[in-house]
Amino acid sequence: MIHTILEKKQFSKDVFYLRVAAPEIARQRKAGQFVIIQLDIDYGERIPLTIADADPTEGWIALVVQAVGATTIKLCQKGVGDSVAAILGPLGNPTHIAKVGKVVCVGGGIGTAPLHPIAQAYKRAGNEVVIIIGGRTKELVIFEEEMRKIADELIIVTDDGSYGRKALVTEPLKEICESSAPPQEVIAIGPPIMMKFCAATTRPFGIHTVVSLNTIMIDGTGMCGGCRVTVDGKTKFVCVDGPEFDGHKVDFDNMMMRMKAFKEREDHDRHVCRIGLSNGSN
Numbered sequence: 001m002i003h004t005i006l007e008k009k010q011f012s013k014d015v016f017y018l019r020v021a022a023p024e025i026a027r028q029r030k031a032g033q034f035v036i037i038q039l040d041i042d043y044g045e046r047i048p049l050t051i052a053d054a055d056p057t058e059g060w061i062a063l064v065v066q067a068v069g070a071t072t073i074k075l076c077q078k079g080v081g082d083s084v085a086a087i088l089g090p091l092g093n094p095t096h097i098a099k100v101g102k103v104v105c106v107g108g109g110i111g112t113a114p115l116h117p118i119a120q121a122y123k124r125a126g127n128e129v130v131i132i133i134g135g136r137t138k139e140l141v142i143f144e145e146e147m148r149k150i151a152d153e154l155i156i157v158t159d160d161g162s163y164g165r166k167a168l169v170t171e172p173l174k175e176i177c178e179s180s181a182p183p184q185e186v187i188a189i190g191p192p193i194m195m196k197f198c199a200a201t202t203r204p205f206g207i208h209t210v211v212s213l214n215t216i217m218i219d220g221t222g223m224c225g226g227c228r229v230t231v232d233g234k235t236k237f238v239c240v241d242g243p244e245f246d247g248h249k250v251d252f253d254n255m256m257m258r259m260k261a262f263k264e265r266e267d268h269d270r271h272v273c274r275i276g277l278s279n280g281s282n
Contacts, residue, residue, distance in 0.1 A: 002083045002084075002085070003020050003021050003022050003083055003084050003085075003086075003087050004020070004021045004081065004082070004083045005018055005019070005020055005021075005078055005079065005080055005081065005082050005083065005084075006019045006020065006021055006060055006080065007019035007080060008078075008079055008080055011064070011139070011140075011142045012139040012140055012142075013139075014066055014067045014068070014076070015064065015065070015066050015067075015110055015140070015142065016064070016065050016066075016067070016076045017052075017062065017063075017064050017113075018062070018063050018064075018065060018075075018078075019060050019061075019062050020060060020061055020062075020063060020084065020087070021059060021060055022035075022059070022060065022061045022087050022089075023059030023060075025051075025054070025061055025087060025089050025090055026054040026055060026056045026058075026059050026060055026061050027056040027059075028090055029051050029054050029061065029089070029090040030090065030094035030095070031094055031095045031097065031117040031118045031120070031121040032050075032092065032093070032094045032095030032114075032117070032118055032212065032243070032244055033050075033051055033089065033090035033091060033092050033093075033094050034048050034049060034050040034051060034089060034090070034091050034092050034114075034214075034243060035048070035049055035051060035061070035063070035087050035088060035089030035090060035091060036048050036049075036087070036088040036089060036091065036217065037049055037063075037075065037084055037086070037087050037088075038084070038085055038086040038087075038088075039071060039074055039075060039084050039085060040085055041085040041086055044071060045069070045070070045071040046088075046217070047069075047071050047072060047075070047217075048091075048214060048217040048239070049063045049064075049065060050063075050113070050114030050189075050212065050214065050243070051063065051089075051090065051114065051117065052064050052113035052114055052116055052117065052143075053116060053117060053146075054117070061087075062113075063113075064110050064113035064114075064142065065110075066109075066110050091239060092238075092239060092240075092242055092243045092244075093241075093242065093243075093244065095118050095121065095187070095210070095244060096244075097118075097121045097122060097125050098125060099125045099126045099127055100127060100184040100185050101127065101128065101183075101184040102127065102128045102129075102130065102181065102182070102183040102184055102185075103119075103122045103127045103128070103129050103130070103183055103184065103185045103186070103187065104130045104131075104132065104173060104176055104183045104185075104186045104187075105118065105119040105122070105129060105130070105131045105132070105186075105187050105188075106131075106132045106133075106134075106169050106173060106186065106187070106188040106189070106190070106194075106198055107131070107132070107133045107134070107143070107147075107169075107188075107189055107190055108133075108134050108135070108169055108188075108189070108190025108191055108194040108195075109134075109135055109136070109140055109142075109190055109191060109194075110142065110190075111188075111189035111190030111191070111194070111212075112133045112141075112142050112143045112147070112189070112190075113142060113143055114189055114212060115131075115133075115143075115147075115187070115189045115212075116143050116146050116147065116150075118187060118189075119131055119147065119150050119151070120150050123150050128152050129150060129151055129152055130151065130152060130153045130154075130155070130176060130183065131147045131150065131151040131153070131154050131155070132155045132156075132157065132169050132172050132173060133147060133154070133155075133156055133157075133169075134156070134157040134158065134159075134164075134167075134168065134169040134190075134194075135158055135159070135163075136158065136159045136160065137158055137159070137160055137162050137163075138158060138162040138163035140158075141156060141158065141163055141164070144156065155172045157169055157171070157172065168194075168197075169188075169190075169194060169198065170194075170197050170198060170201045173186070173198060173201050173202070174201050177201065177202060177205045177207060178205075182205060182207065183207060184207070184208070185207070185208050185209075185210070186198065186202050186207055186208070186209045186210070186247075187209070187210040187211070187212070187244075188209065188210070188211050188212075188247065189211070189212045192213075192252055192255055192256045192259065193252075193256065195211040195213075195247060195250075195252065196250075196252035196253075196256075198211070198247065199211060199247030199248050199250070199252075202247075202248075203248050208246070209246070209247040209248060210244050210245070210246065210247060211244065211245060211246075211247040211250060212242070212243045212244050213229060213238045213242055213243050213244075213245065213250070213255065214238075214243065215227040215228075215229060215238045215255065215258070215259060216258065216259060217238065217239055225237065227239050227242075228258075229242075229245070229250065229251065229254070229255050229258075230250075230251035230254050230255070231245050231246070231249050231250050231251070232246075232249040
């Protein structure tokens with residue numbers, strides 16, 4: 001089936017929201033699951049994207065994409081009415097949702113988007129939900145209104161203080177853990193370094209902390225091994241064993257080292273040649 005783009009919004013220079021027709025996936029997906037997108041059925045990279053929202057009645061899923069490599073740049077250049085050749089999913093294990101009491105949901109950058117359905121599910125299960133969302137600048141704080149509708153308390157932080165509180169997400173997280181009403185569970189989604197320090201923040205308090213990993217991925221079935229991570233000293237595959245793991249057991253340093261393997265290629269894909277522009281200046 002051809003998956004048509006129904007809506008497109010731009011959050012920032014490189015971050016886009018796409019609402020895409022995918023009826024079967026919309027009906028089957030659960031909070032925490034992801035899809036793999038292929039722009040061309042015969043050629044092209046497969047990219048994993050976590051589902052940010054879905055409507056089973058209208059038959060669409062929402063994805064938030066950051067233009068960082070050749071394929072994501074091409075995807076972000078598409079408009080309403082354009083299509084993608086294939087969407088595989090829903091993949092991965094859904095978030096284990098239970099009524100535990102108080103849950104803190106921490107989202108960093110575009111990680112806030114996949115956190116949205118998870119926070120929503122925790123709220124529907126009867127939990128008190130505190131949401132912390134952060135970004136480097138105001139323009140990188142996304143899904144604020146959607147999160148505000150869910151949260152019992154919403155805390156917004158930015159690295160530069162351009163919006164909300166000037167802080168890292170770990171600062172309010174630590175304050176909540178130290179309070180007289182600490183959470184029973186924390187879930188963090190964002191850049192690996194952010195998730196690493198969220199887990200380090202909660203570890204001294206013994207608070208169960210879940211992280212959702214978005215690693216290099218090719219087939220989504222565990223065959224290629226590209227998404228392997230080390231959890232509690234054992235090899236796990238994000239596509240079939242995850243994407244969520246106990247944050248206190250993930251070897252983040254090893255994971256980040258593997259993810260850097262493609263950074264040079266991504267930088268090349270994003271480069272714009274400026275020779276001959278601006279009177280020859282760099």
